[in-house]
Amino acid sequence: MSRRTLKAVLIDLSGTLHIEDAVVPGAQEALARLRQSPVTVKFVTNTTKECKRTLFERLRRLNFDLQEREIFTSLTAARNLLEQRAVRPLLLVEDSALEDFTGLETSDPNAVVIGLAPEHFNYQTLNKAFRLILDGAPLIAIHKARYYKRKDGLALGPGPFVTGLEYATDTKATVVGKPEKAFFLEALRDLNCSPEETVMIGDDARDDVGGAQNAGMLGILVKTGKYRPGDEGKINPPPHLTCDSFPEAVNHILEHLLGSK
Amino acid sequence: MRMRTCVSSMAAGSSMEWLKSVKGVILDMCGVLYDSGEGGGQAIHGSIEAVKRLMDSGLIVRFCTNETQNTREKFVQKLRAMGFDISVSHVFSPAPALVRILRERRLRPHLLVHDDLMPEFDDVDTSSPNCVVIGDAADKFSYQNLNEAFRVLIGLEKPLLFSLGQGRYYKETDGLKLDVGVFMKALEYACDVQAEVVGKPSADFFQTVLNDMSLQPHEAVMIGDDLLNDVGGAQRCGMKGIQVRTGKYRPSDEKHPSVRADGYVDDLAAATDAILTNH
Numbered sequence: 001m002s003r004r005t006l007k008a009v010l011i012d013l014s015g016t017l018h019i020e021d022a023v024v025p026g027a028q029e030a031l032a033r034l035r036q037s038p039v040t041v042k043f044v045t046n047t048t049k050e051c052k053r054t055l056f057e058r059l060r061r062l063n064f065d066l067q068e069r070e071i072f073t074s075l076t077a078a079r080n081l082l083e084q085r086a087v088r089p090l091l092l093v094e095d096s097a098l099e100d101f102t103g104l105e106t107s108d109p110n111a112v113v114i115g116l117a118p119e120h121f122n123y124q125t126l127n128k129a130f131r132l133i134l135d136g137a138p139l140i141a142i143h144k145a146r147y148y149k150r151k152d153g154l155a156l157g158p159g160p161f162v163t164g165l166e167y168a169t170d171t172k173a174t175v176v177g178k179p180e181k182a183f184f185l186e187a188l189r190d191l192n193c194s195p196e197e198t199v200m201i202g203d204d205a206r207d208d209v210g211g212a213q214n215a216g217m218l219g220i221l222v223k224t225g226k227y228r229p230g231d232e233g234k235i236n237p238p239p240h241l242t243c244d245s246f247p248e249a250v251n252h253i254l255e256h257l258l259g260s261k
Numbered sequence: 262m263r264m265r266t267c268v269s270s271m272a273a274g275s276s277m278e279w280l281k282s283v284k285g286v287i288l289d290m291c292g293v294l295y296d297s298g299e300g301g302g303q304a305i306h307g308s309i310e311a312v313k314r315l316m317d318s319g320l321i322v323r324f325c326t327n328e329t330q331n332t333r334e335k336f337v338q339k340l341r342a343m344g345f346d347i348s349v350s351h352v353f354s355p356a357p358a359l360v361r362i363l364r365e366r367r368l369r370p371h372l373l374v375h376d377d378l379m380p381e382f383d384d385v386d387t388s389s390p391n392c393v394v395i396g397d398a399a400d401k402f403s404y405q406n407l408n409e410a411f412r413v414l415i416g417l418e419k420p421l422l423f424s425l426g427q428g429r430y431y432k433e434t435d436g437l438k439l440d441v442g443v444f445m446k447a448l449e450y451a452c453d454v455q456a457e458v459v460g461k462p463s464a465d466f467f468q469t470v471l472n473d474m475s476l477q478p479h480e481a482v483m484i485g486d487d488l489l490n491d492v493g494g495a496q497r498c499g500m501k502g503i504q505v506r507t508g509k510y511r512p513s514d515e516k517h518p519s520v521r522a523d524g525y526v527d528d529l530a531a532a533t534d535a536i537l538t539n540h
Contacts, residue, residue, distance in 0.1 A: 121407075122402075127438050127439055147451055155408055160450045166446075
């Protein structure tokens with residue numbers, strides 16, 4: 001299969017470059033080697049709780065060489081969509097994520113944004129969101145995760161509440177995070193390259209690799225983070241490559257994907 | 262005169278002639294008899310009189326509600342205090358029907374229901390739950406309570422969720438509010454299961470009412486404000502369904518892609534005029 005020259009590499013954060021505050025061995029050097037090649041690098045993540053600055057500071061503390069503007073999150077994707085549509089959002093997101101929405105007008109809202117925000121998922125606030133949507137406000141979901149793991153057990157994610165509001169209003173939410181195609185395409189918007197010229201590296205078979213490949217990119221699945229044996233068999237088509245970790249993924253890119261010499 | 266309102270609201274060519282073969286009427290309650298809200302709510306104009314006229318007419322009258330913010334007894338008490346002349350034995354609601362099901366299938370529920378509904382479950386064993394029941398819990402639909410219900414459900418070997426109705430929203434005096442169906446969908450999505458719905462629009466529920474009336478479906482008409490769950494549900498059982506323009510009604514209900522009511526009337530009083538004209 002012929003491919004155009006590789007121009008961009010999208011890299012997942014948690015589980016791929018680091019696990020909590022532990023760096024994946026060799027990841028910093030691998031990133032440095034990747035930066036010596038002609039590709040553009042972007043860091044992509046589905047966070048709903050952490051603003052870009054927090055993510056950036058953590059990565060700098062772990063000695064990764066990057067700039068804040070190279071980080072693209074599902075919150076950024078939501079903000080871009082709100083700006084494109086020129087709407088005023090009711091933000092059902094955690095306080096720690098609000099920073100990524102500064103500058104947007106939020107009084108007299110005519111759009112609803114739902115992230116992971118347990119303190120907003122109460123009857124009163126949900127009713128408020130419901131009435132806005134019924135009146136025509138678009139419903140934007142950062143992502144639709146069913147649940148996540150907390151220290152005290154499993155906890156409902158934003159997905160169930162988005163689904164409930166879709167049912168209540170007979171509308172469909174616009175989901176902006178992984179694995180939506182829109183997320184991956186939006187990540188490329190300022191890079192001047194197409195999905196066919198891009199590789200995504202991540203530890204989540206469905207959300208990272210499956211989503212990216214569905215958008216026309218090549219996907220490399222790394223066996224760190226949330227990877228479980230057999231994950232590569234759960235998506236169709238399978239990952240372009242499954243390898244041990246980020247450094248091996250970079251090796252593969254440098255050796256095989258940079259196009260004709 | 263009210264007649265004018267009725268005729269102008271019907272589809273061209275339709276005069277609800279089928280009303281001639283109707284022997285029984287099933288009335289939805291919230292949105293037809295009264296609007297709920299502060300202080301228990303208030304009667305809808307003309308409804309108290311309409312109910313009396315229907316009951317005096319010789320037609321068999323029953324009440325079918327998905328109301329689960331109160332026990333049947335308390336609920337009927339509230340309506341009688343408003344002036345409605347109805348008795349508990351003529352009112353069908355989901356909680357008693359569910360309690361029968363729990364007993365038959367030997368199930369012990371984790372309950373996420375309104376505090377005032379709890380007495381319906383006084384004789385039900387709720388220890389070591391092997392299923393989850395949700396009703397219209399209103400303000401009790403907190404993240405914490407929903408999370409608790411979710412954890413019980415996802416922890417079951419065979420996740421079993423009962424929902425008392427599946428309504429999307431209802432009207433209170435201060436606006437529209439989310440109904441149990443929304444939270445049913447939320448838990449269904451979270452656990453990847455399908456809930457069993459007890460109450461409208463379940464066919465079993467309507468059949469229970471028809472059995473009590475000793476009528477065949479085609480001999481009964483359902484009057485409601487919820488196009489999908491009252492009217493659509495009744496029609497799927499073989500009954501006729503009339504949509505009132507009170508309660509949670511919205512103009513878009515008259516352009517729904519799949520449910521077409523057998524009649525659209527302004528309110529219960531207008532529906533009653535139409536029915537009694539044909540008798």
